Amino acid sequence: MSTEAAVKLTRKDFVSDQDVRWCPGCGDYAILAQVQKIFPELGIPKEKAVFISGIGCSSRFPYYMNTYGFHTIHGRAPAIATGLKVSRPDLHIWLVTGDGDGLSIGGNHLIHALRRNVELKIMLFNNRIYGLTKGQYSPTSELGKVAKSTPMGSADHPLNPIALAMGAEATFIARSIDTEAKHQQETLRRAAAHKGGAFIEILQNCNVYNDGAWEYLKAKDSKADTQLLLEHGKPMVFGKNKDRGIRLNGLTPEVVTIGNGVSTSDLLVHDEHDQTLAYLLGRMTPPNFPTPVGILFSTERPTIESLMNQQIQDAIEKSGPGNIDTLLRRGDVWSVE
Amino acid sequence: MSTEAAVKLTRKDFVSDQDVRWCPGCGDYAILAQVQKIFPELGIPKEKAVFISGIGCSSRFPYYMNTYGFHTIHGRAPAIATGLKVSRPDLHIWLVTGDGDGLSIGGNHLIHALRRNVELKIMLFNNRIYGLTKGQYSPTSELGKVAKSTPMGSADHPLNPIALAMGAEATFIARSIDTEAKHQQETLRRAAAHKGGAFIEILQNCNVYNDGAWEYLKAKDSKADTQLLLEHGKPMVFGKNKDRGIRLNGLTPEVVTIGNGVSTSDLLVHDEHDQTLAYLLGRMTPPNFPTPVGILFSTERPTIESLMNQQIQDAIEKSGPGNIDTLLRRGDVWSVE
Amino acid sequence: MATNPAGGPLEKATQERESVVIRFAGDSGDGMQLTGTRFTSESVLAGNDVGTLPDFPAEIRAPTGTLYGVSAFQINFSNKNVYTPGDDLDALVCMNPAALKTNIADLKQNGILIVDPAEFTSANLRKAEYENNPLEDSSLDKYQVYQVEVTKMTTLALKDTGLPNRSVMRSRNFFALGVVSWLFNRPIEPTLEWIQQRFGKTPVVAEANTLAIKGGYHLGENTDMFASSYEIKPAEIDPGTYRNITGNSATALGFVIAAQKAELPLFLGSYPITPASDVLHELAEYKNYNVYTFQAEDEIAGVGAALGAAFGGALAITTTSGPGMNLKGETMGLAASVELPMVITNIQRAGPSTGMPTKPEQTDLLQAIYGRHGESPLPVIAASTPADCFHAAFEAARIAIRYMTPVILLTDGFLANASEPWLLPSVDDLPGISVDFRTDPQGFFPYLRDEETLARPWVKPGTPGLEHRIGGIEKDYLTGNISYAPANHEQMVRVRHQKVAKITQEIPPTQVKGPEQGKLLVLGWGSTYGAIAAAVEAAQAQGHAVAQAHLRYLNPLPADLGDILSRYEKVLVPEMNMGQLLRLIRADYLVDAVGLNKIQGRPFKVSEVATRIARMLED
């Protein structure tokens, strides 16, 4: 109960006393476990951590973290979190949202939070379905998705969360997978360390309404061929035998097999700071490409809360701290005796 | 009053009887003039044309077009237009919005309309300010913008409309300038011809609250240096003497001067259909780069309205047209005598 | 548990009952909704009148065995008119301890309780927060407890199917259904048929469920577990064709058929939300009826798209529940201002905020009437029973088109999921809906009004010569051009009010069930209908001068209502809110009506209304 970050916290400190109410087998459990795992390492006193969410299965997350938490309304968490962060820059705010909450009803708040670079760590659990409302297609569902509201298949082209975040010029964009514990931890640690807003798409399985949506990325025997693990400064190699890679042809990526005149040095080298590359990577989708996971993009620019708080400091420095009397007497004043 | 497109219409046919109420000198006049100019050429009977807008100075546009029109509420025009287009694919729907209407309150509807590829021709008048509410900064205002609500400068990084549209994977993305009559006409004609949703950012001057926002692009003596006119298949050359160009260095564009070992063939060649290139171009901003104008991107994919109407046709083919009696008797039915 | 040595059915006594209320309760994964639905079908085929109420948890699939993971389905079946799913239970089937814990309070003294002892493991007891096994202490003494070895006997019955244990467990509910079907003399044949249809594609499952239900049925027949079975004679039911229907299905049908009658495409713009989503799901199935279902990015876009479609000449609707209602307000105001037809359906749930999403409430009435800025009056119509949702939806659509106005339709989560037998209307008996799209440019003005309805003309874009612009800024009374003239604004505000007020001319005389004047009028609206009707009938049977009036039209109120109210000494308004209709009638008629208010996310019990009636009669 001390505010000192030095107090050694453990995973258990971050587990609340509430029963976790997700369906047995839901990918959300794994994500919760990773977050609770890494939190003690982040050096954040638990009273300084706040989890904010919207509505959806994923948005139940805050109840399970023994920190401050706010389970708000559908789609509005980024706006609510922005107000909190701007006025309380001392807090560490994590936001949990879903593909429906964050990209459908809440899409606008999400892109505005990202472009403003509010220091929120935004985890979007993408299960390509509306879980809580029992299985309608979501903005990330593939075209033609047959779901509760689309018996003949959905007719809208899906949103690509990475491309959208790039469109909003987010300063940190990453992707991980519910079942990849280590990768997820590493990704979340990097997000936590990033100075600014972070957007992390976590591919999550809804085993009730969209089971296996990401199976092609997870299957033990094929995942080496379907995942492209991004590492800054490293060439983009993938495949069970590390024998395939991504090469650039003009501005178009292509999958090549190493050997036969193609060597690792011909491959694209990942550069986290290259915005065009990140956009290109974000659009690499199956079946023609492996799916990039890891930090797609990171850059730095001032957060809105630092600028706004600086303005307040500057104003106080310039005009002195507010004084009620001065304020009342601002403008033309006269006296009657 | 005939429905035949063959009837020759003139500019005047598209001028309504309402006084145009924009401020004298407003860039909106020029845009209205271009639209009224090109409309007779499009072969659209005027009763088949619908202009839909949100709220803002720009959104007064429909009142001035002698077609069907709907001046709706702030930010919601894309949603309203989507409902109309889906159920009435025979109509030609043009949408007029502003940088506030379309990117602030209406950002979400905009990106969803774009990803769905509803065939709406969306003109976003970007004056980088809220005109109608008398001069607050907008999502496209430059960082540090001093305006009514930001006496010490705005603290949020602006949205880039082109990047955002690319993030939403729009199928047609273009940019033009209010004062460039010819270019605007050509751009709008292309948008009209595009089979799918079109997004056209029109840089527009608000001479009352943000005068000169685009002056650097317009000034007679410098505009050749600040505008990069995109033409599909043509190298990217600009400058008064056509002596400068854009070259790609890896994935990074750079401005080069032609001569001294650099020739036109070293330059980037515009390819409207290259999505990565479009994203890269969209982020080319002053002072380091000229501003690209023209068609940044175009591609084709089915519109949502074609898919939805097809489903209805298919369902009718499969199950026959609806019959009330069948419908009532769907499911377990029993009789009591 | 002795089986019949002779192997044939035991001769069992049969007791007759007028009506029975039974509830099936178990884990979310136990298939209680299915069991309930099947039992309902069997009961209607047995000729009973029925009322049902599903009750499922907010969690999708809560961990097994937990209290919040319990799912239940209640059926009231009778040889009399059934108004509600029933108050207290005559019988309760509990598939696990959690189900027992959360439901036992509703079982009548000496009621039948069926439990599966195999589920009363210490792990399950812990999850259900039982300190002692209730089967072993004396806490259940006041009930007739039947420990039916559902798990064991299902396993036994299915042993030859070769199914793994996990799959066998999925047939437990059919076993239980078999037991109960026998107990209440329901025919299981319809269910056997249904199993073939439903699981035909996986014969092993069909077989398993068949074996299970038969096993359960035979258990009743062949063992002395139950001393007698119960018979509920068929009810006297109006002749005709029936189907059992939930409120949400009825709502969907009402709209489709209104659109068909009006010869318009139906356009639904909606965003999923409990308990409204099923209307979207169901309408999505009716594409061959020219039905467009557009799942929008949010509720604002849902109502927006609908408004766009209305502008284009479709019958446009949007469906939602409380939270989404807030978001639609601004667009509804625009719709009121541009005077386009549209139906906004609010399937009310318990608020405020996210509240209790799966529970019903009537707390959005005043929001429906006043929930927009400015003077933007809209007609409000409410459904009173599951089947009545059909008629209410149809009527809402009819009014919307006839008066060129958005109409709000209110149902609630109870009506949405509850079901009742519905006497199918004959298509021709339904009122016609005539749509007159204006096509004549002669003398056309966008706001020229029809004298009778004050409706403005509906013009489809695409109509030559009628090009015009509409919008949310105040308009000139005739031309519709922007006008800021003060007197014009007042005229427009008043004409919008008058238009809605004119709808009183559509409202049939208010039906008063009971004496034309007397001691007490019980006035209600919406889903409280059943509980009020049953309670009022009971009071009348006791000879009291109590009457019932139930409102379909909440705005405007019926023209005859003031007069009716004045004919009773007292007026009671039961509502599942803090008194919303109550405020309306107090303000309108200055009657000192009182409220009976229950805000528990649950419908009234008949007894709750009856008790209050009795108290008011005493006072």
Next chain:
Amino acid sequence: MATNPAGGPLEKATQERESVVIRFAGDSGDGMQLTGTRFTSESVLAGNDVGTLPDFPAEIRAPTGTLYGVSAFQINFSNKNVYTPGDDLDALVCMNPAALKTNIADLKQNGILIVDPAEFTSANLRKAEYENNPLEDSSLDKYQVYQVEVTKMTTLALKDTGLPNRSVMRSRNFFALGVVSWLFNRPIEPTLEWIQQRFGKTPVVAEANTLAIKGGYHLGENTDMFASSYEIKPAEIDPGTYRNITGNSATALGFVIAAQKAELPLFLGSYPITPASDVLHELAEYKNYNVYTFQAEDEIAGVGAALGAAFGGALAITTTSGPGMNLKGETMGLAASVELPMVITNIQRAGPSTGMPTKPEQTDLLQAIYGRHGESPLPVIAASTPADCFHAAFEAARIAIRYMTPVILLTDGFLANASEPWLLPSVDDLPGISVDFRTDPQGFFPYLRDEETLARPWVKPGTPGLEHRIGGIEKDYLTGNISYAPANHEQMVRVRHQKVAKITQEIPPTQVKGPEQGKLLVLGWGSTYGAIAAAVEAAQAQGHAVAQAHLRYLNPLPADLGDILSRYEKVLVPEMNMGQLLRLIRADYLVDAVGLNKIQGRPFKVSEVATRIARMLED
């Protein structure tokens, strides 16, 4: 127009007047707002009580000379108490024909009309839709028309400045101001000083305006254009320090000072909208008072950000007008559910939908009270005069914090822009606002309530040991954990109602101006205060037993209101809506009150209220 041969001022007669209502009207570009504001300053310095009303078009800068481009500013100044900006005009200054056309109807018979004949060109007449030049036909005969050559004489006065014609034209308004200042014996020195301050950086403009105003003043003094000037003696005004303030400024100040008193940062989350934007603009100037102004992407984000800041421990507010109010409903419901303090300000404008954005109305009262789904009661407070906006905002903030509840503050577009002299409160006289952030983990529960206020504790994230979660799902009465228990829900619904009801204990006894009982009570709320006060005073002066009560608290209503209402034979409720407070009091007290309703986007005239009072006294 003969100048005084001697060169000195003419000896002019001075007539005394009790009060004068004057309006400056011209094109949007003519600077009428500035002229009005300066004239107001001169008048308060002359010791008069004043009331002002700006009236500007919805268009930003409509084409010059058009009817919809007219901008006006009205001032009522008097040696008596001023309640309103005045009814009909004693004097009207028209800078062009369009201004004449749109304003002349309000000028009293024989009133002073000042026009600039140079502007009556045929082009301008056409734009103003005049068929004939009104200066040349006899249509203005019933007024005292003064054709003052403003354009010509300004040009003359400024000829030495070397300014181009376009710039010269910009000083026309100062010339007019000079004329009128002389006419009503206002000192121009304060304006001269102000010009130096304001235009000091561009001396040529300062000089031009100085020359213009002096030119106008001397015109009055030195020519025989006006036979006499008018004197309005100083009013008897309470001693103290004053400043002239608009409602929007006062609102902004109220919030800043509440935050200062509470020692909290102030956080405004807002989205621009007419007529609320100026509060945002003004608060953005107060950064050194620890004021955060966040211009959000929309209204939902505005109130959302405010709620986030409230969760973080700031005094959180959001400001908007009608259309934005709809959008905030869902978040307000969440705020009500999580019980965090916050003030939602609705500066009402004419609806429905976009309506008439620059015009006031009181049509959002019932929306404020009922405009959310579920039972989500919120306190509603209204301001009654421009300066009163300060006190109302302060009180709203105080209540929000004390009761841990969102509070709705209602003002309107009239209050927003109108101004009046404001006797500055002494800081110490304002009530204290004490904030008790909970820090003690001992016995802490997130929903543990204070007995007196039923408020739950306010805990700042960052407080060790008090980590907890809140949300919009229904909560356990004490722990705040998710609870779907039926009885708990009812308890929570009722406690949220009780909490709001408890606020009656904060409400001072309702002030009744006039006899304690009698024939008629005129009950009002909001900006109708002035018109009602003046009308009631007039009726009282005629000896009638008429009283006025004006409500600041609309929800809950004052505890003594029922009693007060019962003491008068009749109750009249004037409102700028179709009768919204009227419905509330009819429902609550069953009194047969009647409404006086004006829905024209314009405040009541005193005479309109007075006429109705007279009629009710006759009946």
